[in-house]
Amino acid sequence: MTIDVPLPRSGDVRRPATPTAPRGVVAPGTLRVLRMLAAHPEGVDLAALGGHLGRTSTGVLPVVQGLLRTGHAERTPAGAYRLRPGPRWGAAPGAAGSPAVPLSRELPAVLSEAVGELYRRARAWAYLVEWADDDHLDVVDIRGHQGLGLVPELPARIPPSMAHALAVSKVLVAHAPDRRARLDPQRWTAYTPWTITSPAAYDAELARVRRDGYALDREEYATGFACVCAPIADPGGRVSAAIAVSLPASRLRAEQDRLVADVTDVARTAHRRWYR
Numbered sequence: 001m002t003i004d005v006p007l008p009r010s011g012d013v014r015r016p017a018t019p020t021a022p023r024g025v026v027a028p029g030t031l032r033v034l035r036m037l038a039a040h041p042e043g044v045d046l047a048a049l050g051g052h053l054g055r056t057s058t059g060v061l062p063v064v065q066g067l068l069r070t071g072h073a074e075r076t077p078a079g080a081y082r083l084r085p086g087p088r089w090g091a092a093p094g095a096a097g098s099p100a101v102p103l104s105r106e107l108p109a110v111l112s113e114a115v116g117e118l119y120r121r122a123r124a125w126a127y128l129v130e131w132a133d134d135d136h137l138d139v140v141d142i143r144g145h146q147g148l149g150l151v152p153e154l155p156a157r158i159p160p161s162m163a164h165a166l167a168v169s170k171v172l173v174a175h176a177p178d179r180r181a182r183l184d185p186q187r188w189t190a191y192t193p194w195t196i197t198s199p200a201a202y203d204a205e206l207a208r209v210r211r212d213g214y215a216l217d218r219e220e221y222a223t224g225f226a227c228v229c230a231p232i233a234d235p236g237g238r239v240s241a242a243i244a245v246s247l248p249a250s251r252l253r254a255e256q257d258r259l260v261a262d263v264t265d266v267a268r269t270a271h272r273r274w275y276r
Contacts, residue, residue: 033063034083037073043080046156057156061142069112079138079157111232112141114243114270119143121262124247129168130240135160135182137169140241154221161187164202165195167217167229168242174209175231175239195220214264216256219249226252228259230267235275243267 036044036052046057046064053060064081067073074084111128119126125144132138137158163169163183173179180203188197196202209215217227229244245263252259 030063030066033060033067037081037083041082043076043078043082045080049081058154061139061156065141079132079136108274110273111241111270114266115141115143118243118245118263118266121266122245122259124245126245129242129244131172131179137163137172164188164197165191165221167215167227168244170205170209170215171229171231171242172239174206180206191221192219192223194218214260218252224249228252228263230264232267232270243270
């Protein structure tokens with residue numbers, strides 16, 4: 001059975017719905033997340049939400065994503081989360097009478113569906129990432145279950161100083177030279193013996209990504225873990241998102257061709273459906 005949220009932990013059981021709970025939301029921990037968001041209208045980051053539930057940021061993210069998909073929560077421009085008070089569009093701060101501007105970006109639902117499809121095909125953690133205006137990488141959707149191996153804790157907002165070690169950032173940087181120009185190699189850390197820290201080697205890797213249409217992380221961020229990632233271009237042709245699976249490195253070595261085929265096929269399908 002497909003599970004899009006973590007399994008309940010001890011002390012985190014489902015409770016009967018209350019008048020303030022959105023109808024139909026029964027993911028473990030949802031009511032506790034809602035209460036914390038209600039207490040912090042300015043927004044709460046994933047680390048604080050995870051601490052409140054006794055989970056990691058990755059563990060609480062599927063609960064938050066469920067609230068985003070149903071329209072009960074929204075992301076702030078700073079990458080935190082808050083209850084959605086009303087329409088997603090409003091006047092720009094401090095500019096009375098100015099045109100409405102988005103409070104935060106919202107990718108089309110077809111991309112969320114693509115993450116679910118990739119999880120069902122690969123039976124591995126699947127997620128969607130976009131490049132934010134401040135050069136962070138935002139994990140905007142994630143699917144999986146506790147029986148799957150997961151890459152050691154990544155922040156939901158990945159800083160640009162980590163971009164050299166991740167397949168998702170390789171994809172997003174490879175297709176946007178302006179992003180590459182803003183990365184600072186002096187801040188690159190060798191997380192494992194296989195991490196690329198040479199600018200020349202990194203640029204060669206980006207060229208390979210552009211040529212092959214996908215990126216790999218072969219234990220470059222964490223020993224024993226790997227990632228396969230492909231780009232999704234928007235209707236304007238800009239690579240706005242990257243879709244990926246994370247899994248044990250041993251499985252990538254045994255199933256690389258099939259995993260690459262799954263990831264790239266789902267990415268192409270999402271691209272075509274985005275045009276509809």
